[in-house]
Amino acid sequence: MWTLIQIELFKIFRRPRTYIAFAAIFSLIAIIQFGLKLDGDSYVDFMMRDITSSLTIEGKILNGYQVCYITLQILLVHVPLLIALVAADMISGEANMGTLRFMLTRPISRTNFILAKFIASVVYTLMLLIWLAIMALFVNMLLFGTDDLFLLKSQYVVLLKRDDIFWRYLWAFGFAALAMTTVASLGFLFSLFAENSIGPIVATMSVIIFFTILSTLNIPVFNTIKPFLFTTHMIGWKEFFDIKVNDANEAIVGSIQNPGRIWQSALVLFVHIIGFLAASVLIFKKKDILS
Amino acid sequence: MKKYLLILVASFFWMDSDGQDMTALVMKVKAKLDLVKDYEAEGKMKTDVSFIKAPIGKVHVYFKKPNLFKLKKDGGISLLPKGGVTVNMNTVFATTDFVALAAGEALVGGVNTKVVKLLPSNENNDIVLTTMYIDEANLLVMKMVTTTKENGTYEIQMSYGQFAKYGLPDKVIFSFNTKDYKLPKGITLEFEDEAKPLTEAQKIKNKKGRVEITYNSYAVNKGLNDAVFK
Numbered sequence: 001m002w003t004l005i006q007i008e009l010f011k012i013f014r015r016p017r018t019y020i021a022f023a024a025i026f027s028l029i030a031i032i033q034f035g036l037k038l039d040g041d042s043y044v045d046f047m048m049r050d051i052t053s054s055l056t057i058e059g060k061i062l063n064g065y066q067v068c069y070i071t072l073q074i075l076l077v078h079v080p081l082l083i084a085l086v087a088a089d090m091i092s093g094e095a096n097m098g099t100l101r102f103m104l105t106r107p108i109s110r111t112n113f114i115l116a117k118f119i120a121s122v123v124y125t126l127m128l129l130i131w132l133a134i135m136a137l138f139v140n141m142l143l144f145g146t147d148d149l150f151l152l153k154s155q156y157v158v159l160l161k162r163d164d165i166f167w168r169y170l171w172a173f174g175f176a177a178l179a180m181t182t183v184a185s186l187g188f189l190f191s192l193f194a195e196n197s198i199g200p201i202v203a204t205m206s207v208i209i210f211f212t213i214l215s216t217l218n219i220p221v222f223n224t225i226k227p228f229l230f231t232t233h234m235i236g237w238k239e240f241f242d243i244k245v246n247d248a249n250e251a252i253v254g255s256i257q258n259p260g261r262i263w264q265s266a267l268v269l270f271v272h273i274i275g276f277l278a279a280s281v282l283i284f285k286k287k288d289i290l291s
Numbered sequence: 292m293k294k295y296l297l298i299l300v301a302s303f304f305w306m307d308s309d310g311q312d313m314t315a316l317v318m319k320v321k322a323k324l325d326l327v328k329d330y331e332a333e334g335k336m337k338t339d340v341s342f343i344k345a346p347i348g349k350v351h352v353y354f355k356k357p358n359l360f361k362l363k364k365d366g367g368i369s370l371l372p373k374g375g376v377t378v379n380m381n382t383v384f385a386t387t388d389f390v391a392l393a394a395g396e397a398l399v400g401g402v403n404t405k406v407v408k409l410l411p412s413n414e415n416n417d418i419v420l421t422t423m424y425i426d427e428a429n430l431l432v433m434k435m436v437t438t439t440k441e442n443g444t445y446e447i448q449m450s451y452g453q454f455a456k457y458g459l460p461d462k463v464i465f466s467f468n469t470k471d472y473k474l475p476k477g478i479t480l481e482f483e484d485e486a487k488p489l490t491e492a493q494k495i496k497n498k499k500g501r502v503e504i505t506y507n508s509y510a511v512n513k514g515l516n517d518a519v520f521k
Contacts, residue, residue: 052373054470054500055340059368148367154474159345162367243346249339251346 001112008120012086018124021082022131025075029135032071033143036062047152057150064141065149065165069241071136076176076237080183080208082128087121088187088200091284095195101289114284118188118277125184126177133173151241158243164253172237175266179234182269183208185276192283230272236265313391313407316425321384323430324458329355329515332459332506336362338370340469340500345370350504359520362504372467372502373442388412399424399433400450417441431458443468454509465502 012018036043040062048057091114094100104113149160160168186207190200211231214222226232242257256262332352338345349365362371394406404424411418417439424434435447445467449460 050474054373054468055343056371056373057368058371059364061368150368152474156342156344159343159368159370161346161348164346243344245344248337249341249344250337251344253346 001116004108004112004116005119005123008090008116009123012120012124017089018086021085021128024082025079025128025132025135028075028078029071029132029139032074033067033140036067036070037143040067051152051157059150060145060147061150062144063147063149064137064144065146065162065169067140067144068137068169069149069151071140072132072172072176072237075132075136076179076235077212079128079132079180081205083125083180083183084187084201084204084208086124087184088191088204089197090117090121090188091191092194092197092200093191096197104289110285111281114281118185118280121184121188122181125180129173129177129180132176133169137169137173149241153242158241159251160241160243161253164243168240172240175237175240175262178266178269178273179230179237182230182234182272182276185273185280189276189280189283192280192287227268230269233265233268236262236269239265313393313405316405316427316430317389317391317407317409317423320425320430320432320458324384325356327354327356327457327459328512329353330457330459331510331513331515333508334504334506336364336369337503337505338500339503340370342469343370343500352504352506353515353519355515355517355520359517361520372445372465372500394422397424399426399448402426402433404433429455431455454506454511457509457511459506459509459511461506463504463506465504467500467502469500 044061045052048061051057091100094103104110146162146165148162149158149165151158151160183204187200187204190203191197194200208231211229215226215229215232239258239262240256243251243253244255244257245251330353332354334350334352335347336350337347348367348369350369351363351365353359353361353363362369389412390410392408392410394408397404397406403426405427407423407425409421409423419438419440421438422436423432425431426433429451431449431451433449435449436444437447438444445465448464448466450462451459452461454461
């Protein structure tokens with residue numbers, strides 16, 4: 001099994017397409033960093049215009065933690081596309097090249113074969129997230145320094161102390177890994193049904209865009225189905241940045257407002273991953289491999 | 292007729308002497324505060340605004356005569372009422388050009404106080420009116436309601452301890468009005484359903500904000516560099 005995973009990882013990282021995602025993340029974050037370094041104060045003034053009408057905010061708002069949050073908010077919506085580029089190509093790519101049938105002539109079970117491919121795509125997803133964490137968190141901490149984190153939510157604002165933030169980011173990236181693995185498993189499932197990569201990649205993105213729009217729309221008729229859409233739960237990482245307050249309205253350092261909601265979202269995503277993977281294994285075991 | 296005229300003249304004299312008394316009382320309080328040329332205080336600040344979730348933070352407060360004032364948080368970001376915390380006793384008393392009118396008596400924190408309306412004579416002053424609740428026996432301002440041109444009305448309530456001899460409070464509660472806060476979910480990327488609408492009582496309560504500063508220590512008249520206030 002380990003050998004199979006190594007072979008699959010070798011194949012993933014040999015292809016130039018794989019590095020498009022890493023380059024894209026690097027360029028996007030570099031652009032954001034450049035823009036905010038150059039004219040970040042105007043961006044902050046624009047974001048704060050509602051709150052500064054009654055309050056004066058003093059301190060370094062645009063610090064590394066803040067820039068990381070802004071970056072994640074923008075990028076974690078688009079990273080699924082980069083993951084789909086590889087995950088949705090895992091089986092269909094082999095079928096397209098005509099190597100799938102050949103590979104299955106080797107003495108390995110179909111289950112092991114497909115699990116190795118899935119694990120390899122998960123490793124790719126995790127490496128992409130680690131790259132994102134390095135660029136969005138650590139590089140921003142170096143470039144912009146660290147300070148308290150001031151977050152604007154739709155109904156209220158949250159102020160987190162500098163020493164109460166880093167652990168939240170670690171958990172947030174862990175959660176994002178779960179969310180992105182869900183995307184990878186969906187793309188992986190779709191890759192079983194096509195003999196070229198374009199179809200599964202576009203199908204994965206279409207599902208994500210469609211579900212994300214449904215999750216965003218605040219129309220009562222859609223509210224009932226929202227909890228069942230995995231896209232609703234993919235932004236659960238943000239819950240790590242909401243803090244509890246006591247009866248005197250004092251924020252409790254080290255607390256999370258809705259840990260239950262995080263667990264629920266994590267469970268929904270985990271069930272999706274298991275569901276997509278199980279479906280992939282079952283379909284692949286019964287699939288008539290003709291290419 | 293003579294009798295009525297006598298009563299009228301007597302009441303004028305009584306009102307006039309009462310007005311003088313209030314100016315005298317205010318000047319006594321000012322004289323007490325004038326003992327403080329500068330101070331550096333250390334304390335904890337709590338921001339209590341319905342739409343803000345913020346932890347308690349350590350603060351340093353600096354004051355230097357005549358009206359230099361600075362509040363600094365020990366690192367991090369601080370949220371203060373707009374133009375507000377700089378409105379304090381020292382800045383109100385920075386001017387001697389005012390009219391002090393008696394407005395009765397009131398009980399503040401269990402202490403009997405004289406209510407004094409302070410009107411600045413200079414019409415360019417940002418402060419329009421200050422109502423002071425003065426503990427006459429100890430020459431301490433227990434409460435102050437200040438209306439400004441730019442930033443509305445603030446209420447400042449003070450309690451005193453070991454630095455009462457300088458007229459410096461141990462605790463200051465600063466109340467002010469806040470505006471509604473709401474951002475579209477499309478901007479904040481939140482997918483969860485709308486929160487339940489607030490009742491009218493909750494809405495009124497939510498429009499009041501408070502900043503509480505509890506001082507642990509004061510360093511009075513030790514000399515402060517002007518650079519601190521920049």
